[in-house]
Amino acid sequence: MADAIRIQDLRKNFRLGFIPKTREILKGITFAVREGEIFGYLGPNGAGKTTTIKCLLGLIRPDAGTIEILGRSHLSPRSREPLGFLPENPYFYDYLTAREFLAFTADLFGLGRREKEDRIRRLLALVGLERAADLPLRKYSRGMLQRAGLAQALINDPKLVILDEPLGGMDPIGRKEIRDIIVRFKDEGKTVFFTSHILQDIEMICDRVAIIVGGRIVKEGALRDLVSERVLFTEATVAGLPPAAFAGLGESVSAQGDRVLLRIFDESKVDKVLDLVRGQKGRLLSLSPRTETLEDIFVETVTRT
Ligand SMILES: Nc1ncnc2c1ncn2[C@@H]1O[C@H](COP(=O)(O)OP(=O)(O)OP(=O)(O)O)[C@@H](O)[C@H]1O
Numbered sequence: 001m002a003d004a005i006r007i008q009d010l011r012k013n014f015r016l017g018f019i020p021k022t023r024e025i026l027k028g029i030t031f032a033v034r035e036g037e038i039f040g041y042l043g044p045n046g047a048g049k050t051t052t053i054k055c056l057l058g059l060i061r062p063d064a065g066t067i068e069i070l071g072r073s074h075l076s077p078r079s080r081e082p083l084g085f086l087p088e089n090p091y092f093y094d095y096l097t098a099r100e101f102l103a104f105t106a107d108l109f110g111l112g113r114r115e116k117e118d119r120i121r122r123l124l125a126l127v128g129l130e131r132a133a134d135l136p137l138r139k140y141s142r143g144m145l146q147r148a149g150l151a152q153a154l155i156n157d158p159k160l161v162i163l164d165e166p167l168g169g170m171d172p173i174g175r176k177e178i179r180d181i182i183v184r185f186k187d188e189g190k191t192v193f194f195t196s197h198i199l200q201d202i203e204m205i206c207d208r209v210a211i212i213v214g215g216r217i218v219k220e221g222a223l224r225d226l227v228s229e230r231v232l233f234t235e236a237t238v239a240g241l242p243p244a245a246f247a248g249l250g251e252s253v254s255a256q257g258d259r260v261l262l263r264i265f266d267e268s269k270v271d272k273v274l275d276l277v278r279g280q281k282g283r284l285l286s287l288s289p290r291t292e293t294l295e296d297i298f299v300e301t302v303t304r305t
Pocket residue numbers: 014015025043044045046047048049050051052088197
């Protein structure tokens with residue numbers, strides 16, 4: 001399948017105030033987003049995520065590198081036609097209702113009346129705002145506003161939707177709702193590119209990810225390729241035996257009441273721990289292998305760079 005976004009060796013420097021000195025913000029970024037996937041652009045604050053998006057949307061000019069959107073150079077204004085966009089801190093007109101806000105955006109794209117009404121109805125349903133559609137936006141919660149913003153990003157029926165921190169500032173329930181909507185976008189055949197610094201959100205819905213740290217891509221790939229099945233350690237919770245009983249078998253990470261939480265790093269010692277528990281009349285409460293997560297990889301790369 002074709003690539004929805006192809007970024008090659010993208011560089012961007014920013015001037016530091018009035019002094020004739022620049023700071024390198026994007027240091028040669030290369031990655032590709034495939035059509036039809038949910039792609040997560042992950043990185044800590046200040047890594048360069050929004051700057052990448054601004055280059056992609058033609059809002060700022062890169063110093064070097066090429067960007068292609070669905071096969072067209074981003075220098076061509078037509079490359080932006082198939083795009084939908086939700087900015088990082090969207091601003092909404094307080095006194096408009098969601099329906100009016102969507103109608104206003106539809107007018108900017110020059111949609112005909114029938115098409116506009118159909119699309120607004122469908123989008124309100126897609127983001128679950130049908131019942132609140134005629135309330136002014138100033139009465140909306142943050143999660144509802146974000147959903148209105150997501151509907152807005154789809155008003156021109158884009159092929160590719162770019163969402164900058166769509167989950168930012170959401171509580172866990174709000175985040176789940178937004179994640180579900182993003183998955184619905186994909187089910188509608190859209191390609192979704194979104195940024196986040198929250199790993200779990202990326203881990204749950206993305207097909208592929210790129211991790212950016214300090215203006216460089218440090219990892220890119222399918223989640224299942226990035227995260228190995230490698231067992232890091234096995235965690236055992238045991239009751240009825242003192243932590244000292246496990247000396248040499250694992251690391252006791254905490255003890256509460258008569259419970260000991262033990263991390264066993266050497267797989268061959270798991271059986272020994274089980275024998276010990278049985279032999280000394282302890283009770284095994286849980287035993288679970290901990291495999292590598294995206295979080296482990298993220299923390300490892302961020303602290304290494
Ligand atoms: N117009 C600008 N002039 C100078 N420096 C800028 C400008 N825009 C961004 N920067 C700097 O570039 C770096 C990257 O910013 P960017 O907004 O791309 O980060 P981000 O990854 O989106 O972070 P966040 O997770 O906080 O949104 C930051 O250090 C920021 O201060």
